[in-house]
Amino acid sequence: MCMVIFAPIFAICAFATCGGYYGHLQVKVDCADRRQGNLSINIDFGYPFRLQQVHFKAPLCETRREEVVFLDGDFSTAAQFFVTVGVFAFLYSLLATVVYVFYQNKYRKNNRGPLVDFVVTVIFSLVWLVSSCCWAKALSEIKTATNPTQVLLLIAACRARENRCAATQEPLWSRLHTSAVFGFVNLVLWSGNIWFVFKETGWYKTGQRYPTRSASGKRSSEMRQRLYSESSFDQPEESFGPYRGDSFNQPSGDFSKQVQRQASINQSQVRFSLPQTYLGKNGLNERENNVVTQGPTIFVNEM
Known part of the structure; x- marks a missing residue:
């Protein structure tokens, strides 16, 4: 004008x-x-x-x-x-x-x-x-x-x-x-x-159209990221487990199947055996002959 x-x-x-x-x-x-x-x-x-x-x-x-x-x-x-x-x-x-x-x-x-x-x-x-x-x-x-x-x-x-x-x-x-x-x-x-x-x-x-970020804008974004990370650590331990909150929203049948599948995987990876009990000296000799044992061994001495 x-x-x-x-x-x-x-x-x-x-x-x-x-x-x-x-x-x-x-x-x-x-x-x-x-x-x-x-x-x-x-x-x-x-x-x-x-x-x-x-x-x-x-x-x-x-x-x-x-x-x-x-x-x-x-x-x-x-x-x-x-x-x-x-x-x-x-x-x-x-x-x-x-x-x-x-x-x-x-x-x-x-x-x-x-x-x-x-x-x-x-x-x-x-x-x-x-x-x-x-x-x-x-x-x-x-x-x-x-x-x-x-x-x-x-x-x-x-x-x-x-x-x-x-x-x-x-x-x-x-x-x-x-x-x-x-x-x-x-x-x-x-x-x-x-x-x-x-x-x-x-x-x-x-x-x-593409404005440049100023130094104050960068500092504010870094502060928001820091607050977000701190708030994530304050959550309960159940949120970091193998099952998230959304998994509880699934039907009960699916949840039981998932638990069974997870248990079978753990059994296949790790094999547990019951402890064996040996009485007397025979048990000691057998233990010396066996190089590898599959579980903990309990020895009971004769009175």
Whole structure:
């Protein structure tokens, strides 16, 4: 919404203050011989600031003739580039406003609208940066080229010490300063809008689909796992036996079969034998002859 409201306004202010500028400089030449005195010379210049084409007539104090003097410098490239960027930014802002308001569904269809808007916003941000810097540098050079002291040096009569020359009116630069300021304001506005346009694209949504776990989240998950493991050790011992709680929910017939099956397995694995009893010395001799016994042996001595 910020771009919809302020972008067209700032774009108009940028190219209007630069493209509609008109400067006026007035100097006075007073010759020493009084042949030609108090002559006022008006020098007018403006957009696109081709100062080498700006000329005026200055008197020659030695004779009654006049000379044609041209200013120095051509700053049309930077000025026209700045104005062109402002005009295109204004037109695109109007087009984007119409699309946002009346064609919102088509704007979001297949995610093409946000991607195009993102690319164009980045391009305009870079272009505003270049054009504003170029125009600020050109403005400084224009002020130097139209400085009254610099202009008076171009007049031959003013280079003579006996003649008197002065500037009676200097150009106002506030309008051009405002245009340079609006250029950088547009740069900040378009650069700040990059983030909001990026959020509308699918790239931002893809990055938010799988968020990274923070350190606090990892610590909380580890704490939950630790609490879960501690709670599992606090359960009664019957839960760790061969039969779980869900086995008691089975029918009684199945449970008896399972117990019999388990008992048969244990009998097959381990063979128990009853203890054998030996009386007297014969039992001792037989025990010595048998190397392997199958169970515990009890010996009873004769009285």
